[in-house]
Amino acid sequence: MLPLSYNIKSIAIRWKSALLAIIGISLVVAVFLCLLAMASGFQLALRATGSTLNALVLQEGSQSELSSSFPKDAGDRVAVDRRIARGVDSKPLVSPELVTIVALPRRADGELSNVTVRGVTPAAFNVRNGLRIIEGRNLKPGLYEVVVGRGVQARIRGLEVGQRIKMMKREFDVVGVMDADGSAFDSEIWGDFDAMGSAFNLAGTENSLTLRLADRSSMPGFDKELRENPQVQLQMKSERQYYEDQAGALTGFLRALAIFVSVVMGTGAVFGAMNTMNAIVAARSREVGTLRALGFSRAIILSAFVLEGLTLALAGGVIGCILSLLVNGLQATTTANMGEIAFAFRVTPLNLGYGLTFAATMGVIGSLLPAFRAAWLPIAVALREA
């Protein structure tokens, strides 16, 4: 085996050409990682929204809370089921909710943006963990008040504590700001269940029921019962599953775009790396001949050149990873559940791993042909070449 320092020194001699190949690979890795970071960020935001402990009850066949609707008394009958866990106050952990969207002006340009508005009872804050009021106070039951998510407050005009917003024909006081730890609730406005019901002419109905099961394994049976109820057909799914489904289409699109763009770009960069490696091999053919004459086997020469390509590509991969970290935390918004959701780009360790693996693959593929050429060159010819 040839020492690694031999490879590094030989790259250093052709540093200009090597650098161009490295930059090419790093750009490909950076684009790949940025797209993955966007998909991960969106998925993580929605994943963080749904808890594995909770279950969501919707009208059967509805894909989202917005398109689901059932009479409140049907929801109330589900809410007294014994399989539901109880909170510290020994009341069942069930949160009936009204969900709609309202078009409100964006802070940046005044264009209208769709915001999800949710009518809740105090139970909503017990069923869901990690919600904190960071400014002002929480809702008081029965009043025309709202608390606004941190994200939506930053994005939409007129949502400071103390201001009023008009929805339908009612004015609502903004009384507090809610921090939902980067989840989709950060992009929502919450008001009292009954007040919302009367303002939006939705009294007597609800869109969804979020509840905590005492035993998660009872979900499939519960779901079956709800679907088979002859009066009102409902369905139950895990809250986590629901939000992951909501993320599905967009993350799928972004992942597919990431793969398409980086495979095409990556093939281009592999050709670039191949040129560099070819030049390196050609310049050193006499050296290779000498090594072979000294008794180093073909396999060793081959692996030495592949290792060289790999080193080059990994250097590019690392630079690409560092470049992609620049977009980590970048804010973006998208539409899900028909309302806008803010999320941050997330470069996860797994993504970085994918990036480096991708770079390594490009390096190995790019150096394999030139390495074969070097290793299979007849010794006599190699020594003669200038």
Place this chain on the structure above:
Amino acid sequence: MRFLPFILRHLRRNWARTSTTAAAIALCIFLFCTLQTFVASLTGFLMQGTTRLVTRHNVSRAFRMPNSYEAQIAAVPGVKRVAAANWFGGMRDLSKPADVFTNFAIEADSFLAIYPEFILTDEEKQAFLNDQRGCIIGRALAEKFNWKVGDAVELVSSVSDYRTSAPLDFVISGIYHTDQVRYPGTNDALLFFHYKYFDEATGRKAGVATYRVEIADPGQVGAISQAIDTLFENSDAQTHTETEAQYRASLGVLGGNLVLLLNGIALTVMFTILFVTANTMSMAVRERRTEIAVLKTLGFPSRFVMCLILSEGAILGAFGAVTGLLLGRFLLDALPNVPLIGDLIQSFPRMSLPRAIAIGGIAIGVLLGLTAGLIPAVLAYRARITELVRPT
């Protein structure tokens, strides 16, 4: 021109290197053109219909307006036509969300007049208008589900208010076509059916989600929008009227962000080719130091040597770009049949490469080749003969 064979000979000198570089350029130009076509069809789609307004409930599009508004909107001066259109959210099987496609209940006569981008033959149009249960579908949808004219389709809505006890049943009266040159980005995976049928099936309680309003003069967008909204200011359901572009932007997944993202990628792609090509050009020139010295010794001016290297880069770039475009032409047709990527593309309006983008792609290829050749060309221009002949 006299020296073209000389330049080509140089390019053939290291056959493998030239072809891999050209392939790298081809791939990148292909990617560039595909992304730009996508951006163009996206923005084209957003920009269509400067004489079209959309009136919806002022709270959001989750709320609906009474049917009686139509006559009042039509009476506003400057309004040419009005058509109700509701997103139906119909599915063939509610338990299979993956099967989903977009379908609308429309007032067909006026809607098709307002939206000339959905092209039907006269017979198909008449058949659709005459059949209460008729529907029209786009070509992509017809291919996806293997539907033909005359086939029956049953849909149940996923929207709670539009649920009917039995599925709505339709007969396909026609398959509409699109013209991606005149109306870029027109979706050809939609299904349209009669609003009247929908209204009766839902017990005349559903209301209207959007009124599509055609106006005579695009300059009057603001005045007419305001006039419409003022009409209903004191009623239970107030309205919000905006241009179709604004309405579409508010629906869009990512909207402007996506255009920015794709343009960012396209820019990075160009940089990547630049590095690959620059690498090749400098290697090519380094190998020929002695030859360049000979040319200069023979009396060829330095400027001539520089032009030789620059044209070599440009030819390489042009060759790569043309290959890339041919690849693009072939792949845009073949791609929808590739499993993962095909599904992705099908959810978007059909694309075809516009001429402007194709020309732009070739220009970029040539420009990148020139830029890549610039550094070695300048070095060759400056170098003195004695330096060039000295062995390294």
